[in-house]
Amino acid sequence: MKNKIVEMIKNNDEVFEDAFLMRFPTDEELTDAEKVLGFKIPEEYIWFLKTYGHGGFFFEFLGYGLNGRAIFVSKTLQEREFGLPKELLVIEDCDEYVRCIDTLSKEIVSWSKHDNGGIVKVADDFYSHFLDNIDNAIENFD
Numbered sequence: 001m002k003n004k005i006v007e008m009i010k011n012n013d014e015v016f017e018d019a020f021l022m023r024f025p026t027d028e029e030l031t032d033a034e035k036v037l038g039f040k041i042p043e044e045y046i047w048f049l050k051t052y053g054h055g056g057f058f059f060e061f062l063g064y065g066l067n068g069r070a071i072f073v074s075k076t077l078q079e080r081e082f083g084l085p086k087e088l089l090v091i092e093d094c095d096e097y098v099r100c101i102d103t104l105s106k107e108i109v110s111w112s113k114h115d116n117g118g119i120v121k122v123a124d125d126f127y128s129h130f131l132d133n134i135d136n137a138i139e140n141f142d
Contacts, residue, residue: 001127001128001131002047002127004131005127005130005131005134006051008131008134008135008138009052009134012134012137012138012141014141015057015137015138015141016057016137019055019056019057019137020052020053020054020055020056021052021053021054021055021063021064021065021066022052022053023053023054023063023064023065023066024049024050024051024053024064025049025050025053025063025064025070029064029068029070030046030049032070033070033072033073036070036073036077037073037076037077037089038086039086039087039089039103040103041089041103042089042101042103042106042126044101044106044125044126044127045089045091045101045126048061048063048126048130049063049064054071056133056137057137057141058133058136058137058140059092059133059136059137060092060093061091061092061130062075062090062091062092062093072089072090072091075090075093075098076088076089076090076100079098079111079113082113083113084098084100084111084113085111085119087102087103087104088100088101088102088103088109088111088119089101089103091108091126094110096112096114097110097111097112097114097115098110098111098112099122099129101126102119106125106126107121107122107123107124107125108121108122108123108124108125108126108128108129109121109122110122
């Protein structure tokens with residue numbers, strides 16, 4: 001699936017030419033993030049972070065800012081203050097809810113502090129979720 005994602009982005013340069021920040025984390029930064037979060041970052045998301053860094057088009061996967069700040073870590077910690085389960089890693093901030101990787105099942109879920117902490121499955125895994133977002137961006141590009 002990784003190859004399909006790379007090819008779709010490469011073949012749609014007009015859509016994705018400025019979509020990703022391309023600020024890539026070091027292994028040390030990832031280790032530090034895992035210590036703070038208290039779990040191992042799923043390999044699928046590490047691949048995203050090391051391949052695209054941060055961003056998207058019609059979606060925004062959280063990564064590292066140009067200043068080196070781990071945006072996905074700070075957002076996960078912030079949402080934990082409102083009851084986000086400890087096994088969830090925030091990968092998208094959608095204002096009223098967040099999208100997360102469940103680090104136990106590897107599923108993509110939505111969680112909202114406004115919905116009594118309800119968890120809704122969105123996708124089976126990160127790669128299929130990424131592909132869905134790419135398809136949506138291409139369809140909606142004008």
